[in-house]
Amino acid sequence: MALGRIERALKVRLHAQLAADPETHAWTLSLYRAGEHHPETVHDYFPHEAARPRWPWLAEQLKRHAGDERRHTALYGKAIREMGRETVELEGLDVLNNTIRARTQATWEIRDTDGPEVVRIRIAHFLAHAHHLERRVDRSVSFHLEACEQVGSSRTRAVAEIVARVAADEARHVTSTREALTEITTSRERAQILDVHERAEHDADLAFSSRQMRHLASAFAPRFSRLDRALYGLTSLAMELGLAARSHAPASTLDARPT
Ligand SMILES: [Fe+2]
Ligand SMILES: [Fe+2]
Numbered sequence: 001m002a003l004g005r006i007e008r009a010l011k012v013r014l015h016a017q018l019a020a021d022p023e024t025h026a027w028t029l030s031l032y033r034a035g036e037h038h039p040e041t042v043h044d045y046f047p048h049e050a051a052r053p054r055w056p057w058l059a060e061q062l063k064r065h066a067g068d069e070r071r072h073t074a075l076y077g078k079a080i081r082e083m084g085r086e087t088v089e090l091e092g093l094d095v096l097n098n099t100i101r102a103r104t105q106a107t108w109e110i111r112d113t114d115g116p117e118v119v120r121i122r123i124a125h126f127l128a129h130a131h132h133l134e135r136r137v138d139r140s141v142s143f144h145l146e147a148c149e150q151v152g153s154s155r156t157r158a159v160a161e162i163v164a165r166v167a168a169d170e171a172r173h174v175t176s177t178r179e180a181l182t183e184i185t186t187s188r189e190r191a192q193i194l195d196v197h198e199r200a201e202h203d204a205d206l207a208f209s210s211r212q213m214r215h216l217a218s219a220f221a222p223r224f225s226r227l228d229r230a231l232y233g234l235t236s237l238a239m240e241l242g243l244a245a246r247s248h249a250p251a252s253t254l255d256a257r258p259t
Pocket of ligand 2: 069170
């Protein structure tokens with residue numbers, strides 16, 4: 001509990017420092033934007049066509065969800081432009097979704113030859129992946145929102161308005177993905193599938209946060225005090241050690257990633 005409060009205080013402090021400077025603020029929004037844009041760069045997100053024959057309501061929900069993320073991409077792009085900065089086009093492990101995917105022991109890619117049961121389980125994997133990703137995004141934007149309000153400049157207040165609109169959608173996505181998963185799986189399947197994606201997201205969060213803190217401390221070094229650089233360097237190291245200490249047996253054999 002105390003650790004949770006310390007982590008929150010540290011993250012809000014970091015976000016406030018990022019938000020206080022237009023350069024680092026734009027970089028932070030580029031990171032968020034890259035995650036929002038990821039679904040448009042891949043073919044296996046929001047499988048509404050595969051869901052439609054059996055669950056037309058889910059097909060509509062997935063289409064709406066995809067539309068929300070496209071809108072969020074545009075909103076972050078607009079916010080960056082309005083602060084007179086360029087969007088940084090990030091790729092690879094600088095996109096949170098990719099870091100999670102790299103650590104996920106399951107696939108949700110649906111092929112034309114897949115039978116109805118394989119389709120059901122793979123849609124379930126997508127929903128569980130999206131659920132844990134949305135929880136993380138929801139948490140991070142809540143830190144950022146608090147930090148923007150703490151800084152209190154006209155620029156950060158304008159960004160806070162945008163982030164608040166995004167945050168309302170993300171909270172809905174957390175719930176809708178979980179509810180849909182409940183509709184299409186048994187409790188045993190659900191527990192196994194959620195476990196796979198919870199582990200992947202937790203590992204990815206440590207790896208991603210550590211990578212970004214290291215980048216931040218070097219790329220924007222003059223903007224931070226020596227004490228802050230040391231603090232973020234130590235936090236990054238602690239995350240890497242925490243990640244290395246986590247040992248994983250395969251969490252589930254349910255539709256494990258094909259080799
Ligand atoms: Fe989003
Ligand atoms: Fe979302």
